[in-house]
Amino acid sequence: MLIADVQTAGRGRRGRAWVAPPGTSLMMSVLLRPPPAAIAPARASLVTSAWACAAADACADVAGVEPRLKWPNDLVVSAGATDRKVAGILTESVIERGAVAALVVGMGLNTGWPAVPAELAGTATSLNLECGRPVDRVELARVLLRGFEARYARLCESGDARKLLAEVRRRSATLGRAVRVERDAAAGGTLAGVATDVDDDGALVVTDAAGTAHRVDVGDVVHLRPAAAAAPSAGPSAGPGRAP
Template sequence: MNNPALDVTELRAALDGVVSGIEVVEATGSTNADLTAASAAGAPDRTVLVAELQNTGRGRLGRQWTSPPRVGLTFSVLLRPTEVPPHRLGWLPLLAGLSLLRTVRQLTSVDAALKWPNDLLVGPRGAKCAGLLAEVAGPGAVVLGIGLNVRTRAEELPEGVNATSLLAEGADLRRTDLLVALLRRLLADEAAWRAAAGDPEAVGLREDYRAACATIGSPVRIEQPGGTSTVATAVDVDTDGRLVIRDATGATRPVAAGDVVHLRAIP
């Protein structure tokens, strides 16, 4: 299958006034690492870097994120939400996941939902189609990295994991169009959240996220740093964006970090 390169001229024209600048490179190690370095050098708010191939990209919990060239969208956005108090910045990756979900629902008819905190699950199997990694990039600066499988064929998907792509689920999209729609949605949602000083209730972010998150109400296993795991039922997302779980005793507690596995039933 012939997959054309992203049209950077079209991207710049369509996103004029939306982003402060956008660059597309053929290959790099990590767009997040590159933008973090650019942030330290003074890159402006809403700078975007896209790579046709990322060869040392990282996902959450240090996992590697790889994709064949010119089939997915691998990009990072530098944000400087200085109006948002530090204790509310934890909502930014959840907001970005919701923006991604909204864009996919707008442009396709595939079943799509979020797994806490921001994995995009699509198709009847609820397979992972995208992931997001947010990293601090200096005082008042955050880099959001998104990896989305767009036109990856079934045989190109990684083995041994429940992964898919929009194309594999029947959605045939042009990557340039998708990236424009996604950045417009993400930056509009982030601007509204920023104007509300990051208050997730004031902009309806918490309510909308809860409605979109397939994890809430599901039996889950939480695999946490250090090798411990907990089986429980996910019942909510609190005001700080943490997943609230209920254990077998009926006690509830928030979880701030960990890898969530959806279970069919609690053993």
């Protein structure tokens, strides 16, 4: 495990930069080596889900703020139709002999911002700004790791993800929302519809205007406001987009 106080060249999904000044965030990466054949590659995203649920619990226990899960890898504080990102999670895996041999789970969680930067107003926040007091990053990490250990052990030992998936669905900020999924053209291009489920492997299910359910393994999800979601449609995209 590695915990950093400052980050100058962090990497998020699709190579996006993540920069954090000293003392403002809990930034940590954990190397995992699951038992042989314990986690199939198609289910590797469930490790991200286990971490996200543990992080949400830790935020609630330590800061009194309970973020929700924005598929696939963000924690957001929701207020009405507005979601402000408080954390991002990135999991990368090594596949050997058809199974996950190793994973690195990395997270940046905003904990001590003096204020929200003007360019991020309405789209991001920090735990201290939400709870109105300083947040103990050491205690936050301790509670998070304890919660993750229990979920990860259950996933590795039994392979039974039903309890985890029920928790993901309960905590989701995405399910039931009109969404736009931005994917590379090779992955199907842009898809619009309503997020209706998370399947047994952690993939998002989006139902389009014609009533067709689409399984989404990877993509950037944009939560649409009601006015933007009036007429969802599916179609090709010129290229990848960026979720707020």
